Amino acid sequence: MDYQGLAKRIASNYGKHQKVKSVVLAGSVARGWSDEFSDIELYIIWEDEPTNDDRMSLINDLNGESVVLHPFEDDEWADNYFVDGVKIEVSSFLEHNIEEWINEIIENFTTKTDIHFIASSIIDGIPLYGEDTALGWKIKLNTFPEELKVKIINENINVSGRWRQRYTLAEREDYLVLYSLIVFEQKRLLNILFGLNGMYIQHPDFKWLENTLNKMQIKPIDSIDRFKAVYRFSPKVGIKMLEQLMDDVFELANDYLKNSSLKI
Numbered sequence: 001m002d003y004q005g006l007a008k009r010i011a012s013n014y015g016k017h018q019k020v021k022s023v024v025l026a027g028s029v030a031r032g033w034s035d036e037f038s039d040i041e042l043y044i045i046w047e048d049e050p051t052n053d054d055r056m057s058l059i060n061d062l063n064g065e066s067v068v069l070h071p072f073e074d075d076e077w078a079d080n081y082f083v084d085g086v087k088i089e090v091s092s093f094l095e096h097n098i099e100e101w102i103n104e105i106i107e108n109f110t111t112k113t114d115i116h117f118i119a120s121s122i123i124d125g126i127p128l129y130g131e132d133t134a135l136g137w138k139i140k141l142n143t144f145p146e147e148l149k150v151k152i153i154n155e156n157i158n159v160s161g162r163w164r165q166r167y168t169l170a171e172r173e174d175y176l177v178l179y180s181l182i183v184f185e186q187k188r189l190l191n192i193l194f195g196l197n198g199m200y201i202q203h204p205d206f207k208w209l210e211n212t213l214n215k216m217q218i219k220p221i222d223s224i225d226r227f228k229a230v231y232r233f234s235p236k237v238g239i240k241m242l243e244q245l246m247d248d249v250f251e252l253a254n255d256y257l258k259n260s261s262l263k264i
Contacts, residue, residue: 003029004126006086007040011128013061014044019054021045021095022130026121031202033211039087043121045095045133055079055092064088074114095133098122102140105200109148111155113204120200144198150262152195153253156188159246170235178235182242186227189249193219196256220248 004025011023027041028034044050052069055077059067064081077092098118104110105119119141127134162181169178190206196218202208213224220226226245230238 001036001086003034003038003040003086006084007042007126008128010040010042010062010083010088014042014058015129017054017058019046019048019050020129021047022133023128024122024125024134025128026091026125027089028208030121030126031124031208031211033208039089041089041091041121042128043118043125044090044092045098045130046092047095049094050077050092093118098137102137105148106140106143106145109145109151111148111152113201116194116200117202117204120202123200124202141200144200146260147262149195149198150257150260153192153257156191156195157250157253160184160188166239167236170239175235179231182230182238185242185246186230189246192249192253193223196252218252220245220252 007025007029011025014020014023022043022045024030024043024045025040026043028038029040055069056067059079059081062081062083064083067081068079070078070080075093075097077090079088079090079092081088081090101115101118104112104115122134122137123141125134160181163185166178166181169175169181187206190209190212191201193213193216194201197216199216202212206212209227210224213219213227216223223245226241230242230245232238233241
């Protein structure tokens with residue numbers, strides 16, 4: 001399947017609407033990570049609020065099938081439908097909201113995951129319509145503020161109090177709680193690594209972990225295997241592996257903080 005070709009056809013259709021300012025291809029297709037299970041993720045940037053009729057008419061023009069128009073929530077209009085058997089996931093935002101979120105990052109150093117996710121999609125995205133608008137945002141986001149790196153590290157470098165219960169949970173075979181805790185701690189480590197590498201989080205649940213770690217220059221040795229191996233062995237062995245991984249990530253983080261003139 002020529003995902004990018006189909007995405008361009010869909011973007012061209014959206015670009016005909018007078019309210020649409022820009023269309024950006026996002027997700028695994030834009031990053032070159034797509035496989036036979038992938039869908040097409042598109043960001044539609046509007047100058048004015050789209051109505052349900054606006055959204056539905058554009059989908060009808062594409063002969064979209066199995067259409068779901070989600071209600072407006074968290075400053076987003078989300079649409080799901082199929083074209084030529086491929087699932088299309090549309091996230092629609094207002095132009096001024098995107099600009100506000102970018103300013104939250106570069107001026108206020110926000111660490112909100114949902115805003116970083118959108119920033120990552122813009123950085124890695126492929127503009128298909130209204131290229132100047134999207135490229136302008138890419139330029140603004142291209143320099144990751146050092147203040148933001150330090151803030152992300154400081155927010156994630158302290159071990160949670162619950163982590164002290166890890167061996168008790170393993171002894172009790174309370175595995176649901178234990179593995180929820182392990183996932184929580186791994187996400188903290190990944191947040192630190194994103195900060196150290198000056199990268200915006202690419203997915204709220206850290207999807208495509210191997211591809212993401214491959215992009216990072218600053219990371220412990222054998223990071224990919226070590227993140228995965230925690231789940232391949234007995235719980236106690238997995239805990240030991242995670243402890244060693246935590247030590248290595250914290251050492252990288254502390255080295256960065258020592259060499260930084262910023263204290264946030």
